[in-house]
Amino acid sequence: MSVEITAVPVPADLLDVGDHPFVQMATVFNQAVMFDIGLDHLRWEPAEMLPDWHDESYRMHRGFLARDDSGRPVGALQLVAPCEDGATEIEFDVAVLPDARDGHIERQLLERLEHEARALGRSALQTYSIHRIDTDHQRLPSPSGFGSVPIDHHTRLFLDAGFTLAQVERNSRLDMTESHEGVRAMLDEAIRFAGPDYRIVTFSPPTPPLLRESFAFVLSRMSTDVPAGGLTITEETWDAERVDVRDARIAAAGLTVSVAAVEHLPSGRIVAYNDLGIGADRSRPTSQWGTLVVRGHRGHRLGTIVKCANILRWRELVPESPFISTFNAEENRPMLDVNERIGFTPLTVAGAWERRL
Ligand SMILES: CC(C)(COP(=O)(O)OP(=O)(O)OC[C@H]1O[C@@H](n2cnc3c(N)ncnc32)[C@H](O)[C@@H]1OP(=O)(O)O)[C@@H](O)C(=O)NCCC(=O)NCCS
The missing domain is CATH 3.40.630.30 (Gcn5-related N-acetyltransferase (GNAT))
Structure with missing residues (x-):
């Protein structure tokens, strides 16, 4: 499938903007994550994101949408980069709607990521993949020796694109009821x-x-x-x-x-x-x-x-x-000790990935 990738403009506010690309970008992420983990606690809320995008004093944000031939948004890319002098990293999220996942759109979005990273002078590309905990896929162990991620669509995508698994995080929940x-x-x-x-x-x-x-x-x-x-x-x-x-x-x-x-x-x-x-x-x-x-x-x-x-x-x-959601590195025993004692239980698993240009 060929797609057109365009930069997402940042609206001044979300009053009367209708189906603005900024909102469409969040919708693509939300639908993709809901499909991947069957949970919506990580949902992106455009109104809550907007103030971060407006103020670039400490972190810059960029967004991109991939549209198919009919103009339907089928993929999205978000970039966030710290503005500290000498910072080399750029964090990104990439998502493609479940019915458009043929690998091509993901690859085109990752090419766009690389282009933008180079333009911004960034050489460490980083992202997080999110996975269910109850899959029967084979597992890829964390380099820390603690935790692993299933070798599913996302893991294969990043491995094929030259990324290395940098860390595994446990996402846990505490029932507040x-x-x-x-x-x-x-x-x-x-x-x-x-x-x-x-x-x-x-x-x-x-x-x-x-x-x-x-x-x-x-x-x-x-x-x-x-x-x-x-x-x-x-x-x-x-x-x-x-x-x-x-x-x-x-x-x-x-x-x-x-x-x-x-x-x-x-x-x-x-x-x-x-x-x-x-x-x-x-x-x-x-x-x-x-x-x-x-x-x-x-x-x-x-x-x-x-x-x-x-x-x-x-x-x-x-x-x-109803509950608190937290992410902790699987090797962070001091923090996990406290959380486990309080009653946090595993919900999903996240892989941190990095590729150096
Ligand atoms: C995680 C952190 C907040 C714990 O702070 P702390 O004041 O040492 O925590 P506590 O004294 O309450 O320790 C909790 C438990 O952790 C365990 N623990 C503490 N230090 C440890 C260490 N170096 N190695 C292994 N376990 C350790 C102990 O089991 C301890 O239980 P105890 O009270 O029976 O001794 C602190 O290590 C920290 O700031 N780390 C860096 C930031 C960080 O990782 N934050 C979490 C991000 S997700």
Whole structure:
């Protein structure tokens, strides 16, 4: 099948835009993912994406649609690249509708990706594939030795296109409709274990001014401290101003976010955090964003504290949301230990892929 690939314009807003290519791009992704995993918790919401696309201070976004002869959108490509000096990576998502998957459209979209990456001076092409956990395909093991992905349509596509499996992530869910007495007990025990130097601080954006600078530091560590497997990751630069920009984007996207952090009382700095987010439809699943404890403060159960404190706060704030979805590298035992103890169970599996130009 031959297709025409065109750049997706970014609308100023989504009022009266009708079937805009920006919305069509999200629809292609949503239909493809629904077919692949039979679940819609990873659904893209155009209104929630738009503020990120408008502000290119820290990350640039590009979108492309592949249309067949009749003009029907059958494939989509999204590119996201960090703007830090010297960054070489470009992350992408590629999707083709189930009834148009003959391999050709995927390949044409990957050719377009390569063209755009070269034009932007990027040499590390990265993506994530998402898979069901209950398939009977043969498996490709993670280079970390932890986890594997099924050798299905997506795995073959990326292997054939010269990508290497860089890491395997477990996507897990925590049922939010059940009692959380166990989470409360874990939190109480962890607070006792951590001792009097640490205090829980919770907030929803905007970030309190006194905390912005140390919150910026913990956010920046997500790019350096999370196990990255074989992925090329540029260290992100964060300051109080970038926290403000992030808070403004969260507000413009209509998201509800909760942060549970730990303040180290002797220094007055945030040394651990966890944040959860959801869009305007609060009956949807919740996304777990980041969890991090600053090196030097690990092993005091601060990871357990921020995670449990935020789950309990979320239950009060957004009781309609049925579950929390999180992604963790299969080799990230400290994080998986905490999550498994809380009650997270596997939902889908993701493969991280990289190809160097
Ligand atoms: C994951 C992380 C938040 C855990 O923080 P923490 O404060 O050390 O967590 P806890 O003290 O609550 O430890 C939880 C459990 O992890 C396990 N654990 C901690 N450090 C470990 C290590 N180095 N190796 C193996 N297991 C470890 C222990 O079983 C511990 O249980 P314990 O309380 O019985 O000792 C922290 O390691 C971190 O910030 N890592 C980098 C960022 C990251 O990977 N975030 C998750 C992204 S998905």
